[in-house]
Amino acid sequence: MQSTIKLIPFAAALACAATASAQQVVKIGHVAPISGPSAHLGKDMENAARMAIDELGAKGYAINGQKVTLQLVAEDDGADPKQGTAVAQKLVDAHVNGVIGHLNSGTSIPASKIYNDAGIVQISPATTAPRYTRQGFPGAFRTVASDAKLGSTLSKYAIETLKVKNIAVIDDRSTYGQGVADEFVKGTKKPGVKVVGREFTSATATDYTAILTSIKAKKPDLIFFGGMDSVAGPMLKQLKALGINAYFMGGDGMCTNALARLAGDGLVDGKVYCAEAGGVKGPQEKAMDDFRARYKKKFNQDVQLYAPYVYDSVMMMATAMQNAKSADPAKYLPALKAIKYEGVTGTVQFDQYGDIKDGALTLFTYKGGQRTRLDVIR
Incomplete structure (x- = not known):
């Protein structure tokens, strides 16, 4: 047919x-x-x-x-x-x-x-x-969540939980890095707390010796870094080489699993803290x-x-x-x-x-080369 x-x-x-x-x-x-x-x-x-x-x-x-x-x-x-x-x-x-x-x-x-x-x-x-x-x-x-919340949360944790008094701040001069550092600094305006130094680098720099040597002389309890993990990792290596034993803190740009690889032996247990925008629990x-x-x-x-x-x-x-x-x-x-x-x-x-x-933030530290969650805050 x-x-x-x-x-x-x-x-x-x-x-x-x-x-x-x-x-x-x-x-x-x-x-x-x-x-x-x-x-x-x-x-x-x-x-x-x-x-x-x-x-x-x-x-x-x-x-x-x-x-x-x-x-x-x-x-x-x-x-x-x-x-x-x-x-x-x-x-x-x-x-x-x-x-x-x-x-x-x-x-x-x-x-x-x-x-x-x-x-x-x-x-x-x-x-x-x-x-x-x-x-x-x-x-x-x-x-x-925005940097306003992230910066204020991290500064509160640094002052109330880590009990720091003298703080140095470094940023990479990017819109993000400088912005989150500025928001962190706003939260440090508390009695007995002092920003002892404010330095900057760039997202493509590899040698931070000059600014870290300047900061070392000011004996900070904590260094806050505004920037990405690609800079934070090598910076942690140089901090260790210079014998700087301060806490190191930063925002979500450095708060990655890759930070451990990038920092190598510069990542000291319980000395590095960061926050990631977002987070869940329960x-x-x-x-x-x-x-x-x-x-x-x-x-x-x-x-x-x-x-x-x-x-x-x-x-x-x-x-x-x-x-x-x-x-x-x-x-x-x-x-x-x-x-x-x-x-x-x-x-x-x-x-x-x-x-x-009601954006969440997750606080982390690093132990044994692994990013470890501390808390989720809203």
């Missing part, structure tokens, strides 16, 4: 295919430093974004009843503001439906204006400078442990730092699109503002600025 085949005119077929493609592909941009000293953190972030996209696709992700393909458009900003704005414009030109990133405040803040001007929603899983969400951009969000720990296990199985490596917050950021953006029944940023933005999302990092809601409500 001969079947009858109905032919569709070629032009009409092309038009149908183009329409279907436009309906089916939703582009999610991701930006982090995949090159340079912080590349291990940036790759950690990109991996998590890809993991979220893959899991959503495997479940048959749909918007308004129509299955769509989520496409990750990943870019490298090299932790450089100029490169960051260039790739931000590249994502705008690619007509992405939303952006997850950037890592560094110094790249995220200038890039945020480009996304805002183009009407694109940005969720940063790592930007902690308070200024990021105080620019009046309605589509800028973050899923971690029943929520199982969800985080499950995520870490899935991540390790997929990429054959452990989570570095920001991966859980990237994963939740992608999932929240995808959920907001479903709630709004649209991937158009103008249409799903109100849904994102109103969202209450139960993620691997806990319950995430945003305030009127786009900051996470």
Whole structure:
């Protein structure tokens, strides 16, 4: 029996295919430093974004009843503001439906204006400078606590728990490093507590002998460092070589498992303290442990730092699109503002600025070369 085949005119077929493609592909941009000293953190972030996209696709992700393909458009900003704005414009030109990133405040803040001007929603899983969400951009969000909370929490712990009196401060002159150091200093304005020195280096420096020698003469009980683990690690080695026995403290940029490798024998048990924006405890720990296990199985490596917050950021953006029944940023933005999302990092809601409500911080120290949790504080 001969079947009858109905032919569709070629032009009409092309038009149908183009329409279907436009309906089916939703582009999610991701930006982090995949090159340079912080590349291990940036790759950690990109991996998590890809993991979220893959899991959503495997479940048959749909918007308004129509299955769509989520496409990750990943870019490298090299932790450089100029490169960051260039790739931000590249994502705008690619007509992405939303952006997850950037890592560094110094790249995220200038890039945020480009996304805002183009009407694109940005969720940063790592930007902690308070200024990021105080620019009046309605589509800028973050899923971690800001430096204001991190700095005040660390200064309180240094003074009340470690009982330090004389404090030296070093930062890497980046927007993040200087910002978190400034917030820490604000919290040290207590009776009997003195900042005995304020020095700075750069994110690419390798020799800190001059500033550490200057600090040594001032006999600090604690040195606070504002910057990333790629500088904190070598600095700890040089502190030991110079015989400086002060506590060493810093923010989430240095609060990584990689710090032990980077610091080597400069990482002395019970002398290094840091805080990570975010953290869970109690029943929520199982969800985080499950995520870490899935991540390790997929990429054959452990989570570095920001991966859980990237994963939740992608999932929240995808959920907001479903709630709004649209991937158009103008249409799903109100849904994102109103969202209450139960993620691997806990319950995430945003305030009127786009900051996470009741953001958690996790305090850590290092013992036996391992990062060890002290407490989760909200």
